[in-house]
Amino acid sequence: MRSNDILSREEIRGLLQKAIRENDTEGFYRAFDQIIECINQDIQQRYDAQVNDLKQEMDSRALAQRGVRQLTNKERDYYQKVAECMRSKDPKQALANADLVMPKTIMNAVFDELQTRHELLSLIEFIPTTGLTEMIMNTNGYQEAVWGKLCDDIVKELVSGFETIDMTLLKLSAFIPVCKAMLDLGPEWLDDYVRQVLYEALANGLEAGVVAGDGNEKPIGMNRQVGKGVTVTGGVYPEKAKISVTDLQPGTIGNLLSLIAVDPNGKPRTLRDVVMIVNPQDYFQKVMPATTLMAPDGTYRNDVMPYPMRIVQSMALDRGEAILGIAYKYFAGVGMGKEGRIEYDDSYHFLEDERMYLIKLYANGFPMDNNAFLFLDISALQPAIWKVEQVTPATPSNNAALSDLKIGSLTLDPAFTSETTTYTTTTSNATNTITATPADAKAAIEVKVGEAEVDNGSAATWQEGSNTVTIKVTAADGKTTKTYTVTVTKS
Structure with missing residues (x-):
């Protein structure tokens, strides 16, 4: 793929994120139309290139050597039957009559890509799950073992630190426009196309919800207040108060991390997997100048922070906003609806000479505690300024004891x-x-x-x-x- 195609897809993702945040339905469809065109072009170009090289050697071994994902027997059979239904004069009826369930291995492959290709989703607690999930969460935070006889009071104290949380998953609709030319490419290429569409639908929908979802038929974002005592109005969780940050010096970062290093119960916890999420434009205009140092050899070191953390760019945040927190303290669950069936859909029309299909996905997510993430205002963040000061050494000690x-x-x-x-x-x-x-x-x-x-x-x-x-x-x-x-x- 050419570099300008990659940039184009990144720009379209930005439009999708913006449309999701602003509930702009028409804007979403326009952007989705563009990203489908990008995927179609990508698949067609790679297919043409493969056909020219493979010629008569187009067997599974040759495809594997060229990086094409190899299908299991169940996956190949599934795509062949789907293609037959999609070629029929009445695909809606054909799909309804066919007992076609997408093999779990296909969605597992999408999940694997989400956790390897998508930087933010690779860091959070991301779990494939079902429509309704009960999870057990430790609410006591850091808790020391108790020495001595296990009396009733101690048992009650230990058990009281756990509670069961019901998490109903919310619907994500992944539209899959398929033209007849795509069906002629074969199962491997149809699989590649479907997985890319599902990846884009999940990546964009999940990222917007994980970072800034308001909880009203969306995930609860990292920038929202959660926990006991939080007032939820109309299903919407309130935003956290923003903390103004003007520099990323050790003292500033240390003060911020000290707030995260204590759970809502006032118990300390060790920090790991710390992440700082910023808007892409803010990264280049504000964060990069504040975290870039020149090495003695004249080269530059980027993302130099006083404490180990990952700086992640996300279009889900507006300019001037940032999230600082513990990545694994965000829980996200995803599953397939109606056993992963692809359905014919005539509600929307994105491209010419194509038919629209729909697969329903389900997802939800929430911060595990209110102290795990901080909402920052970095609109006044200043570049790092390094200066040399002459320091008078301290008087050596005369303690000889x-x-x-x-x-x-x-x-x-x-x-x-x-x-x-x-x-x-x-x-x-x-x-x-x-x-x-x-x-x-x-x-x-x-x-x-x-x-x-x-x-x-x-x-x-x-x-x-x-x-x-x-x-x-x-x-x-x-x-x-x-x-x-x-x-x-x-x-």
Whole structure:
């Protein structure tokens, strides 16, 4: 495919997202018409190229070598029967009479593409499911195990952290315009076409709902308030209050992440899979200048953030908006309606010389808790400005004390304190490990047994009778010293 075709499809996706957000039915149909034309052209071009190369070798092995997805026997039989019905004079009646159920492997292939090709959907908790789902969710967040006998009160506390949530899936209609020329290409190419259409329908519909859906016959978006105490009006969940962000410096990002690192119950949680979602134009005009650094070799490093996270571009957000949150804390479920049947549909007409078909998909999604995502206002985000400052080094420490001193498991007399420098002990062992811990990390330690130097943290060998251990501590200033002496008597 030519690069301008890819750009064209990206632009059309933007129009689709805009139409979905604004409930612009006519705009959606116009954009969908354009994307179908792109897919048709793509399939036809690749088919023509394959036919020219394959000629008489067009068997399954040759197709596989050229990257065409190989169909199972059930899939091939399904597409052949679908093509027969679509060629008939009355496809509506033919499809109604034929007991055709799309093999689950076809939708599984679409799901796989969604989770590998679509950056945002690859990060969230994305699960193929059925029309009505019950899921069990832990509402207590971080919870420590309890030591001791398992009494009734402890059992109630542990069980109270889980609740069952009913999630009814909402309908997504995927329109599949098929012209007769497409049917003549064969099952593999019809499969490619159908999967691409389903991918576009799911990707665009899901992305718009996952990011900014209002919950009214749509998923609940990451930018919406959820949880107990949230007032839902007419099925619409309220938007989160926006947080103004003018820079992406460590202090700013740290403050934002600290809000996410606590669940709604006030319990801390470890952050992983952090994602920042931004409008594509905002990415290039605001986020990229704020996250791009020049390396010493003169090249640039993009998306440099003070904490590990993925920056994802999404046309589901308006200019000046961004989402920061934990990707896996969004749950999305998707399933097929009416057992995956393709139905004839004469409600809409996108292209000439084609027939319209419909397959019903079902999906829904919601943030798992209200603290998992933040809604940001990045309209005033400033580029990163790097400056060199002369910093006066701190005065080196003159702390030459030890914070601890151990010689194996021997008991020192008197008991160790930082201020006491002279000790005695006895042993019957041939060796013991000497471990001297400085009070200041930059202090240097020298350990000797008699005149022989011993590495700190290693074993010293004792002679019969009295052994003198000296530990000299030199402070970070290089001048201040303190010496501890231990007389070890071996019997």
